[in-house]
Amino acid sequence: MLQQIYPSVAHDFSYELNKDMHFASAHFVPHESAGACQNMHGHTYFANVTIAGDELDETGFLVNFQSLKKLVAKEFDHTLLNDHEVFDDRDPNFFPTTEVVARTIYERIQKHLDTLKNKPVCLQVFLRETPTSYVVYRPKRGKKSES
Numbered sequence: 001m002l003q004q005i006y007p008s009v010a011h012d013f014s015y016e017l018n019k020d021m022h023f024a025s026a027h028f029v030p031h032e033s034a035g036a037c038q039n040m041h042g043h044t045y046f047a048n049v050t051i052a053g054d055e056l057d058e059t060g061f062l063v064n065f066q067s068l069k070k071l072v073a074k075e076f077d078h079t080l081l082n083d084h085e086v087f088d089d090r091d092p093n094f095f096p097t098t099e100v101v102a103r104t105i106y107e108r109i110q111k112h113l114d115t116l117k118n119k120p121v122c123l124q125v126f127l128r129e130t131p132t133s134y135v136v137y138r139p140k141r142g143k144k145s146e147s
């Protein structure tokens with residue numbers, strides 16, 4: 001993958017796993033200040049998620065790579081992001097901007113990690129929307145995922 005250098009996040013966990021994913025999605029930003037982004041258009045998003053923990057599961061994984069792909073790439077690929085229930089065209093905290101999509105990816109992943117016995121955590125979501133623009137989302141320390 002082209003964009004393979006990501007900002008690293010400091011932590012004290014023994015294991016750190018990173019998963020790269022990409023998905024093609026359409027979106028629009030429903031606000032007049034968004035300019036041309038108010039018109040529906042598409043991006044090939046590149047996401048990198050960082051998961052860490054001290055314990056492995058019964059298969060020797062921190063978390064199954066495939067389950068991460070299912071939660072993110074398979075969910076959003078070839079869809080209009082605004083159509084997803086998790087986004088809301090009436091509330092700027094839920095417009096499908098790069099920032100909100102990155103946070104949403106974090107929330108989906110952490111919700112899944114919370115069901116695992118070995119309790120891994122998602123420390124960072126890197127989301128590139130264009131060759132020149134990306135967002136990094138990091139949850140506040142000690143903050144649990146909103147379910």
Ligand SMILES: [Zn+2]
Binds near residue numbers: 037043
């Ligand atoms: Zn866009």
